[in-house]
Amino acid sequence: MKTYxxxxxxxxxxxxxxxxxxxxxxxxxxxxxxxxxxxxxxxIVVGNMLSGPLASQENLATIVADAAGLVGVEAIKVExxxxxxxxxxxxxxxxxxxxxxxxxxxxxxxxxxxxSPGHTTAAxxxxxxxxxxxxHGATFPALVxxxxxxxxxxxxxxxxxFAGFSVNAHKNAMGNPKAMLRRxxxxxxxxxxxxxxxxxxxxxxxxxxxxxxxxxxxAEGRFDRRQDRPAVRLLGSAGATDTAAVxxxxxxxxxxxxxxxxxxxxxxxxxxxxxxxxxxxxxxFPAITVLALEASGFAKPGQGVMLAKxxxxxxxxxxxISTMGGxxxxxxxxxxxxxxxxxxxxxxxxxEGGSNQVENARIAMAxxxxxxAACIVTSIYGRED
Amino acid sequence: MKTYxxxxxxxxxxxxxxxxxxxxxxxxxxxxxxxxxxxxxxxIVVGNMLSGPLASQENLATIVADAAGLVGVEAIKVExxxxxxxxxxxxxxxxxxxxxxxxxxxxxxxxxxxxSPGHTTAAxxxxxxxxxxxxHGATFPALVxxxxxxxxxxxxxxxxxFAGFSVNAHKNAMGNPKAMLRRxxxxxxxxxxxxxxxxxxxxxxxxxxxxxxxxxxxAEGRFDRRQDRPAVRLLGSAGATDTAAVxxxxxxxxxxxxxxxxxxxxxxxxxxxxxxxxxxxxxxFPAITVLALEASGFAKPGQGVMLAKxxxxxxxxxxxISTMGGxxxxxxxxxxxxxxxxxxxxxxxxxEGGSNQVENARIAMAxxxxxxAACIVTSIYGRED
Numbered sequence: 001m002k003t004y005x006x007x008x009x010x011x012x013x014x015x016x017x018x019x020x021x022x023x024x025x026x027x028x029x030x031x032x033x034x035x036x037x038x039x040x041x042x043x044i045v046v047g048n049m050l051s052g053p054l055a056s057q058e059n060l061a062t063i064v065a066d067a068a069g070l071v072g073v074e075a076i077k078v079e080x081x082x083x084x085x086x087x088x089x090x091x092x093x094x095x096x097x098x099x100x101x102x103x104x105x106x107x108x109x110x111x112x113x114x115x116s117p118g119h120t121t122a123a124x125x126x127x128x129x130x131x132x133x134x135x136h137g138a139t140f141p142a143l144v145x146x147x148x149x150x151x152x153x154x155x156x157x158x159x160x161x162f163a164g165f166s167v168n169a170h171k172n173a174m175g176n177p178k179a180m181l182r183r184x185x186x187x188x189x190x191x192x193x194x195x196x197x198x199x200x201x202x203x204x205x206x207x208x209x210x211x212x213x214x215x216x217x218x219a220e221g222r223f224d225r226r227q228d229r230p231a232v233r234l235l236g237s238a239g240a241t242d243t244a245a246v247x248x249x250x251x252x253x254x255x256x257x258x259x260x261x262x263x264x265x266x267x268x269x270x271x272x273x274x275x276x277x278x279x280x281x282x283x284x285f286p287a288i289t290v291l292a293l294e295a296s297g298f299a300k301p302g303q304g305v306m307l308a309k310x311x312x313x314x315x316x317x318x319x320x321i322s323t324m325g326g327x328x329x330x331x332x333x334x335x336x337x338x339x340x341x342x343x344x345x346x347x348x349x350x351x352e353g354g355s356n357q358v359e360n361a362r363i364a365m366a367x368x369x370x371x372x373a374a375c376i377v378t379s380i381y382g383r384e385d
Numbered sequence: 386m387k388t389y390x391x392x393x394x395x396x397x398x399x400x401x402x403x404x405x406x407x408x409x410x411x412x413x414x415x416x417x418x419x420x421x422x423x424x425x426x427x428x429i430v431v432g433n434m435l436s437g438p439l440a441s442q443e444n445l446a447t448i449v450a451d452a453a454g455l456v457g458v459e460a461i462k463v464e465x466x467x468x469x470x471x472x473x474x475x476x477x478x479x480x481x482x483x484x485x486x487x488x489x490x491x492x493x494x495x496x497x498x499x500x501s502p503g504h505t506t507a508a509x510x511x512x513x514x515x516x517x518x519x520x521h522g523a524t525f526p527a528l529v530x531x532x533x534x535x536x537x538x539x540x541x542x543x544x545x546x547f548a549g550f551s552v553n554a555h556k557n558a559m560g561n562p563k564a565m566l567r568r569x570x571x572x573x574x575x576x577x578x579x580x581x582x583x584x585x586x587x588x589x590x591x592x593x594x595x596x597x598x599x600x601x602x603x604a605e606g607r608f609d610r611r612q613d614r615p616a617v618r619l620l621g622s623a624g625a626t627d628t629a630a631v632x633x634x635x636x637x638x639x640x641x642x643x644x645x646x647x648x649x650x651x652x653x654x655x656x657x658x659x660x661x662x663x664x665x666x667x668x669x670f671p672a673i674t675v676l677a678l679e680a681s682g683f684a685k686p687g688q689g690v691m692l693a694k695x696x697x698x699x700x701x702x703x704x705x706i707s708t709m710g711g712x713x714x715x716x717x718x719x720x721x722x723x724x725x726x727x728x729x730x731x732x733x734x735x736x737e738g739g740s741n742q743v744e745n746a747r748i749a750m751a752x753x754x755x756x757x758a759a760c761i762v763t764s765i766y767g768r769e770d
Contacts, residue, residue: 058511059466074624079462081444097483126443239459
């Protein structure tokens with residue numbers, strides 16, 4: 001059964017001390033339902049990683065259903081580390097495509113700034129392999145820094161070669177009123193940034209923040225086609241895993257889960273890398289962006305970092321990425337990120353990208369990565385008109 | 386598309402200090418795959434509530450996939466408080482019924498005894514409404530005790546009237562080699578038990594424990610029908626919610642989410658309460674059992690507690706419940722419980738219930754309840770031969 005994105009919304013990211021996690025989620029939920037012009041969904045699926053440790057709330061989907069005025073509907077929270085958002089979309093899509101519900105609301109939400117940064121960093125480490133990574137003190141920046149260093153040594157690159165990804169992300173955030181870091185950075189800013197975990201600095205790292213995004217997924221024939229905007233269809237999506245710990249992989253520089261999920265999503269959508277007009281990459285760290293570009297078929301191994309140039313990845317480049325600022329500058333509220341990516345990809349398909357609109361975008365891909373590339377969901381959306 | 390339970394397993398419950406959460410989950414996963422005679426599933430869905438706070442591990446489905454030798458498959462964790470297990474079954478079933486995967490493994494797992502009981506009780510309170518219940522010190526026993534007292538006062542019952550549920554559960558656990566509390570209790574034991582939250586005592590309360598259970602769900606036509614046992618089909622299931630906080634419900638003694646989910650499951654399965662041969666009730670507390678029996682159509686409001694008699698609920702009664710000990714005596718590893726219930730219901734349909742076999746069981750229902758009856762999943766399974 002064909003499924004469509006019939007409503008979408010995203011809140012401003014940043015330090016949202018004005019709202020609790022339930023109200024932040026409800027803000028996105030209600031706006032997405034308004035956008036879909038419906039108040040009837042059969043279920044709500046919430047993508048969230050850390051509401052227990054950081055917001056003292058589990059059973060979160062029921063809480064959000066209640067806050068959003070949807071008491072009665074089925075409610076399920078989905079957790080897959082930083083890939084929770086896209087995994088929630090996968091679940092909602094299956095509930096619709098199987099005929100269980102005509103329409104399902106997905107809300108991705110994370111509240112990360114109501115506690116100390118140290119506590120939040122420790123909580124994020126729960127996504128690493130507890131016994132073989134986190135217990136030994138490895139945080140995510142540390143794990144990815146090792147991957148970045150291995151890449152630089154294997155292929156002979158310098159730190160500076162990665163700068164273009166962050167420069168592009170910050171530039172694009174300027175045109176996104178919902179983004180957290182709406183200011184430009186230069187290559188020199190990138191190079192001079194304080195080191196977080198060598199060779200990675202602050203300008204390699206996506207910021208912790210609060211945020212919520214929502215989409216409504218509806219079965220074909222169960223909504224009225226609108227005259228004022230094109231329909232957006234979920235052409236295909238897939239999830240895949242790798243070993244949880246980086247050290248146990250045959251090749252730590254090959255993202256097998258990105259390869260597998262992208263391959264299957266391409267198959268289902270009937271497209272290939274050359275057909276993608278917009279790519280919302282999971283740019284939590286540039287090294288991950290590079291490896292994901294390679295595994296998803298956009299560059300050969302060892303050449304992904306060469307895409308960090310404006311004619312490649314800028315809004316008018318060959319493959320625009322991080323079009324609304326990406327994780328780096330829009331912000332990375334972890335469980336919400338995958339839903340933000342979906343919304344941002346679909347904005348271009350609707351022609352609602354504002355000053356950041358990618359011209360003539362017809363097929364958009366979003367890739368959401370959890371753990372150290374341990375679980376990855378790739379989704380491809382298409383414009384119908 | 387019709388879907389079947391083609392494999393199932395459950396571990397011994399109790400204090401499983403011999404294994405970590407990943408190994409406990411893998412134990413059930415591998416046994417269920419063996420039972421299904423397959424090593425090929427497209428995804429793993431893990432039902433779990435508290436792996437973050439209690440086992441220092443999120444991204445749990447990827448971790449379990451890795452531990453169970455399933456690296457590569459899609460992996461999703463589902464959280465819906467104590468209804469996490471059945472919600473995971475709902476997600477897996479949708480992934481199969483939508484055609485995304487031919488076969489999906491569900492693992493319910495919880496590790497609750499590696500920390501202090503006080504810490505575990507606090508973590509369980511994360512399933513209550515954080516702002517309106519938990520923050521004020523309300524634990525689950527306290528919330529349910531208020532419901533039990535209201536029931537007793539409204540309908541004129543005594544504490545003793547509830548005893549039969551716990552007596553039945555402990556009796557049935559004697560015949561279940563995987564159960565935690567394999568010892569009988571009498572009505573006097575029930576009455577003399579230390580009070581936890583008046584009017585509820587220890588013998589009203591399901592024990593905290595570790596445990597994992599697993600089932601394999603497969604699409605019709607994607608598995609070989611076996612000669613040595615009947616096929617078990619998931620006839621219908623549904624999830625529904627009520628307000629998160631008990632105090633905001635119109636009637637705290639009416640479980641609207643049980644009513645809604647049971648009604649839809651009956652519709653999908655084409656059966657009614659009179660057709661149910663086995664009912665795995667969510668007997669975390671007898672007051673919840675009573676209200677669930679009423680809302681699910683097995684008794685009129687105010688009369689559910691009258692079913693606490695052997696000719697009603699025992700293995701040879703009119704509606705056998707808690708047939709393998711229920712939450713009360715098999716144990717309640719919260720995120721795993723819904724999967725234990727599914728396995729136990731299906732054991733009767735396969736004729737593999739051992740000394741606890743319910744004769745001629747053809748239709749079995751399981752009901753999994755999260756929060757103070759805030760989110761509820763009802764599932765109905767049928768025997769085909």
